[in-house]
Amino acid sequence: MQKTEENAEDKNIVWHEGDITYEDRCKNLDQQGKVVWLTGLSGSGKSTIAVEVEKELLKRGKAVYRLDGDNIRHGLNSDLGFSAEDRDENIRRIAEVAALFREAGMIVLASFISPYQEMRDFARERAEGDFIEIHVKADVETCASRDPKGLYEKAKKGEIKNFTGVSAPYEEPEDPELVIDTAELSVEESVEKVLNYILEN
Ligand SMILES: Nc1ncnc2c1ncn2[C@@H]1O[C@H](COP(=O)(O)OS(=O)(=O)O)[C@@H](OP(=O)(O)O)[C@H]1O
Numbered sequence: 001m002q003k004t005e006e007n008a009e010d011k012n013i014v015w016h017e018g019d020i021t022y023e024d025r026c027k028n029l030d031q032q033g034k035v036v037w038l039t040g041l042s043g044s045g046k047s048t049i050a051v052e053v054e055k056e057l058l059k060r061g062k063a064v065y066r067l068d069g070d071n072i073r074h075g076l077n078s079d080l081g082f083s084a085e086d087r088d089e090n091i092r093r094i095a096e097v098a099a100l101f102r103e104a105g106m107i108v109l110a111s112f113i114s115p116y117q118e119m120r121d122f123a124r125e126r127a128e129g130d131f132i133e134i135h136v137k138a139d140v141e142t143c144a145s146r147d148p149k150g151l152y153e154k155a156k157k158g159e160i161k162n163f164t165g166v167s168a169p170y171e172e173p174e175d176p177e178l179v180i181d182t183a184e185l186s187v188e189e190s191v192e193k194v195l196n197y198i199l200e201n
């Protein structure tokens with residue numbers, strides 16, 4: 001784990017190194033830690049894909065754990081809303097959590113809208129390069145027509161403010177490892193592509 005706290009000395013906190021290394025943990029699990037970051041609009045298919053990929057990886061004996069926007073906002077990030085500042089803080093904390101899982105040697109499937117490139121880059125940096133950015137891509141019309149939670153309907157009526165794709169921005173990934181076009185692909189095809197990429201990398 002990289003040290004990041006710049007003012008550590010002022011706060012009287014000192015990094016304590018353990019004896020077990022990242023390599024030791026990976027060897028024990030017979031895999032490499034990885035943060036698989038799924039970004040895209042609400043309804044693009046992030047959670048659906050992550051749930052299926054998790055099952056497939058587990059079947060293959062991999063140590064895998066899913067972090068999902070809705071779920072994390074029930075607990076760790078229940079104090080945060082959807083302003084740009086709160087979304088940044090949401091992703092900052094999740095990037096740190098994902099980095100800890102990666103450090104433990106696990107494969108993390110992180111599904112968050114994560115609308116800003118700067119924060120996705122931060123998550124990549126914290127994962128020390130063991131990072132796969134996947135753009136789960138579907139245009140806003142497709143996502144709104146799916147509307148699995150009825151949120152686009154509410155957003156269009158003005159009942160939800162700052163709704164991504166409607167009244168808040170989404171910055172498309174600049175250089176993702178993988179783009180999954182869920183407006184064109186079936187769920188099965190999308191899952192297969194993501195799974196193969198993870199297993200091959
Ligand atoms: N205003 C607004 N904009 C976008 N999404 C909203 C909003 N309000 C609630 N929701 C619900 O919150 C889920 C997204 O949370 P995330 O933590 O992934 O968002 S972010 O990364 O901080 O932008 C998102 O889940 P997904 O549909 O799975 O993406 C929604 O269910």
Ligand SMILES: Nc1ncnc2c1ncn2[C@@H]1O[C@H](COP(=O)(O)OP(=O)(O)O)[C@@H](O)[C@H]1O
Pocket residue numbers: 040041042043044045046047048049111146148181182183185186187188190
């Ligand atoms: N190729 C695909 N990949 C993932 N989901 C898809 C795909 N095609 C259609 N869908 C549907 O789109 C919806 C996506 O919802 P969800 O996974 O909750 O999205 P998100 O987590 O991005 O908000 C689901 O109803 C799913 O069945």
